[in-house]
Amino acid sequence: MVNKNLTRRDILRIFGIGLLGLKATGSTSAFALVADDPREAQYELVKGASVMMGNVSVGITAVTRDRGNAKEAIGKAFDEMKRLEQLLNFYDQGSELSQINVAAGRNPVQVSREVIEVISHAMRVTRITKGAFNLAMGPPSNLWSFLKRKHVPSARERESLHSLTNPKHIIVDEENRTVFLSKPDMRIDAGGIGKGFIAEKAKQLLVEQGVSSGIISAAGDILLFGQKPNGRSWRVGVRHPRKPEEQIASLDLTDTVVSTSGDYERFFTKNGVMYHHLLDPKTLLPARDCQSVTVIGAHGALTDAMATGVFVMGPEDGLALLESSQHGEGLIVDGDGHISISPTLESRVALL
Ligand code: ADP
Ligand code: MG
Numbered sequence: 001m002v003n004k005n006l007t008r009r010d011i012l013r014i015f016g017i018g019l020l021g022l023k024a025t026g027s028t029s030a031f032a033l034v035a036d037d038p039r040e041a042q043y044e045l046v047k048g049a050s051v052m053m054g055n056v057s058v059g060i061t062a063v064t065r066d067r068g069n070a071k072e073a074i075g076k077a078f079d080e081m082k083r084l085e086q087l088l089n090f091y092d093q094g095s096e097l098s099q100i101n102v103a104a105g106r107n108p109v110q111v112s113r114e115v116i117e118v119i120s121h122a123m124r125v126t127r128i129t130k131g132a133f134n135l136a137m138g139p140p141s142n143l144w145s146f147l148k149r150k151h152v153p154s155a156r157e158r159e160s161l162h163s164l165t166n167p168k169h170i171i172v173d174e175e176n177r178t179v180f181l182s183k184p185d186m187r188i189d190a191g192g193i194g195k196g197f198i199a200e201k202a203k204q205l206l207v208e209q210g211v212s213s214g215i216i217s218a219a220g221d222i223l224l225f226g227q228k229p230n231g232r233s234w235r236v237g238v239r240h241p242r243k244p245e246e247q248i249a250s251l252d253l254t255d256t257v258v259s260t261s262g263d264y265e266r267f268f269t270k271n272g273v274m275y276h277h278l279l280d281p282k283t284l285l286p287a288r289d290c291q292s293v294t295v296i297g298a299h300g301a302l303t304d305a306m307a308t309g310v311f312v313m314g315p316e317d318g319l320a321l322l323e324s325s326q327h328g329e330g331l332i333v334d335g336d337g338h339i340s341i342s343p344t345l346e347s348r349v350a351l352l
Pocket of ligand 1: 192260305307
């Protein structure tokens with residue numbers, strides 16, 4: 001399929017991460033558009049899609065002159081994502097992450113290089129966000145059971161788990177490639193960082209395979225790499241946190257990662273109250289001060305974790321952190337729906 005005379009809408013459809021994808025998954029936070037430009041006509045958009053990482057539809061689009069190579073590279077990228085997912089899946093008893101969890105309080109577990117890598121990224125974001133991003137939130141996430149039991153824990157139940165969520169008890173030995181959770185019943189959960197980490201690895205693989213331009217989209221995490229053929233930036237829409245069909249902003253970006261965390265991604269309602277999956281480690285309750293946070297940065301693991309962490313920090317502390325900008329830039333929708341944008345990003349944002 002050569003993209004001659006394509007309308008914007010066609011391109012959206014080809015990219016498969018526009019409104020169609022949004023409807024299919026109900027959770028896509030942002031989506032990318034390419035402009036309609038004749039200079040793009042000699043390029044093809046080669047696309048692949050797969051459902052993975054807990055029912056997320058992941059799309060890869062390569063902008064390429066070599067269709068065969070792009071197809072092969074996309075296949076390899078999906079294989080790599082599946083391999084990494086098997087290492088990091090909290091819900092899969094056979095994953096290396098689960099082996100670490102089962103050995104909590106007993107012994108260190110030797111793991112793959114990538115597991116050490118993702119935990120190191122996570123610990124860095126824990127430091128940057130002053131503990132708002134916390135890998136050790138497995139026990140409270142299990143207690144809330146957003147996917148199954150949908151239980152609102154009592155204050156007493158929450159209190160009983162506090163000692164298990166201190167990230168200081170995650171002991172990583174990088175040299176020997178081991179991880180030890182020093183308290184019995186601790187559980188680490190890579191749900192807030194794994195998707196971005198895995199997509200980042202897939203992007204690196206695509207680039208190594210000679211795919212120099214494209215998009216990976218995995219619900220709230222979108223990786224844009226390389227240049228568009230016409231040299232212009234990609235345009236990424238940020239979803240309205242309360243109106244799934246609408247966008248609140250569009251961002252003009254090149255070669256960057258956009259991660260969005262929202263309270264609408266996973267939640268349940270009980271007695272008229274909405275409880276969502278982004279838990280504040282201080283209270284073990286859903287963090288209430290934001291509706292969504294979008295972080296833009298260079299590395300998928302960091303933007304994914306930062307979006308979760310900044311969400312939990314809330315609009316004031318979160319914006320202050322993004323203003324220092326060395327850890328990413330971003331856009332925050334606070335609990336009342338007000339939008340704030342970190343200064344360095346302002347010129348590339350259009351509010352809609
Ligand atoms: P999504 O996976 O829906 O895109 P996030 O990237 O924000 O959203 O990750 C949410 C997941 O992160 C939760 O489902 C849970 O597994 C985990 N999580 C919840 N609260 C925290 C927290 N304070 N720190 C780190 N991870 C968290
Ligand atoms: Mg995240």
